Amino acid sequence: MIYHELIVVGGGLAGLRAAVEAKKAGVDVAIISQVWPGRSHSGAAQGGVNAALANHPESADDTWEKHAFDTVKGSDYLADQDAVAQMTKDAIPIIYEMEHWGCPFSRFEDGRIAQRPFGGAGYPRTCYGADKTGHYMLHTMVEKAYEAGVAMYVEWFVGRLIVDEGVCRGVVAYDMISGGWTAFGAEAVIMATGGAGRTYGNSTNAIISTGFGMAMAYHTGVPLKDLEFVQFHPTGLLTTNILMTEGARGEGGYLLNDLGERFMERYAPKAMELAPRDITSRSIQTEITEGRGIGGKGYVHLDLRHLGAQKIQEKLPGIRDLAIHFEGVDPIEEPIPIVPSQHYSMGGIDTDMDGATVLPGFFAAGECACVSVHGANRLGGNSLLETVVFGRRAGAAAAAYVKALEEKFDSSTAARRAIAEVEERIDRLADNAVDGEDPYAIRLEMTTTMKEHFGVFRDAATMRVGLDTMYELKERVARAGLRCTVGVFNLDMIRTVELEGMIDVALGIAAGALNRTESRGSHSRTDHPDRDDTNWLKHTLAFYQPEGPRLEMKPVALGMFEPQERTY
Amino acid sequence: MRQELIQEHQGGMWLWLLQRVTAVVLVVGLAVHLIVLHAFNLGELTFDNVAARVASWFFAAVDLSLLGAGLFHALNGTRMVLLDYGFSGEVARCWGRSSGWWVWRPSDTAPGPSGRG
């Protein structure tokens, strides 16, 4: 058994930030990651990170309160306002800190960090590094973690949590390079494994963003919050759903339908293309449904041509590369075909502002957690911010928790039991190798069902069919067959094991969506088109049960801003 | 391996710089040498003539610096070639590497029987 005082599962921005913070507090901390941390999905973020630095000439009177208001309004008032205030207040020092650590933000002429306008924001407050902000921030954080001397277990796949007498005591992980399952003992665990994008077939997310981290917490009894709120990014590439940053519209890009109209003027006359993502995605979807997609087909155009070659090459070089390589379209010459694509899980492990959960010793941060600062719809540029702000807070809180422990008791029995359970489960899957279900067929059916039945627009009839399919898939996945059980870099095993968790999370999304009979933020029901603050201004909590999720409600923290109608 | 990599080494700048400087000296010096010897009429190639020529500080300086630069450049160059062929490490590994990379097709060298290319 390997022992560290604190284990961070996941090496993206949130996990790294938490680890660095805990290390600074003098705690022995290790990161366990399925990929080298610099390859984490945080690096795919493009547009930027919000902080009311007031560097932009048009944002001289920007403040964190205005940032908080935009965030709360963007969330359709479902965000917890105390958490939002904390995040927007912390944003300013934490972005300066990232800069001091070397993050290569783009600059204005006066040498200050450059900012650009972003969707749903009243001021240009999105700090950026070209259109690769996530990549730059992630690499800066990795470098900082190396400097701090954080231990890293790279290419280990975490399979389950160790819980001993109601306290989280570590994890069980598969060493992809050497093979075999090992227990990691710890006084506390921080989960920072990212979102559940891959439960959808049309996701912009990395292939490793399966939501399995959420599932591990869910299975130990920690509730998942607000799962039904799934963000669809307005601009994913047509064939691959690869992200085309909101920064493209922030720099002045147009959305055009088949008639060549900037159709956003019908839906958000003031904000136009820079309306929040939920509204923009719905507008695009409406255009497509009403037959005004390009050539009547299922996509619209993101047109950057009027920006000119120089601006595109300077501000959006990454977008141009992606469009050329993956869609065969050069944005300087042609408009880019785009569709709304699953992008972000607003929901996740239910945590407080310090990342703590109901399970002692178990913390969560980043996209896999739900504090909640994004409520029903996240604003662009707030996800990178969330990872560093709440990563730091979770790291500090977990370090304090570890240091406050009076005695460190031995959990080796629980660890052995956990390993045995994992191995038993693998054996069970292996027994089905010959006549069991094909896990990849189940995976495909799950991603298709989620995409088609729980997409941008939802209604009871469609969702009920989808939910039934998900229940059926849950039953089938228990009989899934595993063909390869041993050896190093066993993708068959990893992908089959994570599928079970993915289905449980997807089922949570489905059940929550059908249950919420209103439209709020990204959750848009054609049969209940209005927001219902009387009955639904509250969070959904999903508790795991073998037969399917049990849903409970939890009040929203208000206080700063009263809910009002949301127009842009 | 890891320890060896993390360990810091010193030196190499002077050799690199001198290699560069001698290269410049050679290019310029050889040009001068050839031009002077072939383009100008320096008289017959007799002992007296040559002795008189070498007695002049200009010829002595050019020839000596050419000799020095040539020696350094050639010897250090050879040393670098040997280093590139792996002579700095343990001999067996070096020979494996040095003979390997040009005889075999690149992708065939990894993995060797030990699992390390």
Add this chain to the structure above:
Amino acid sequence: MPEARFRVKRYDPEAPVMIGARYDEFTVPYESSLTVLEGLFYIQEHLDGSLAFRYCCRAAVCGSCAMYINGTYRLACQTNVRHLHGDAITVEPMPHIPLVKDLVSDMTDFFAKYEAIKPYLMRNSKTPDAEIPQSEADRKKLDMPIDCIMCGCCYSSCPSVWGEGSYLGPAALLKAYRFEVDSRDEAGKTRLPSFDNERGIYRCHTITNCVEACPKELNPTEAIQWLKGATVRRRLLGRAK
């Protein structure tokens, strides 16, 4: 439905040692578009579950899936089969790097070297309350090196790495350049000993294989030459940069 024929180089660490490499052939059907990575997933899901390869972002930003495809360094996710010629697509791991399994290379040394050059910003002076100012011109110098995704193509392609296993290689040195050239870095001479030596910058003989191999079209060779000049300027002329 069009089909693509894949020839995939296999390596199983647990199999007995054999002479010569094993290549397995697979036929992958697809609808309109297929990347090599999608092809590998199809093989893993439907034809041979034991196939091992790295994957993550599938959008050419994470650097996981660098491979040797039809004799060229490429990112599998970024390579569409319609751009490949010949009747089969030969997929091999990056050469000259030890293997873990199939297409998965052992990157331990690669990352140890990255760590060895102290890849982080060093500061001595007091940190301001706001950002450290940086002119647009100074920021522009970073454009090239910060785009590195650490995929390892340059490292695998460098003959100096093949010859000397302890040479830092283009990727680590490009990272050193990224910090040395940063106007905010105040490392002075502290980072120098990690690369100012013959398993560092002086081992680069400007072969430029790295430039050709880089899927992000970066130029490590140029960066290393800059480091050589900067080292001399710093050691002999006492300049800060």
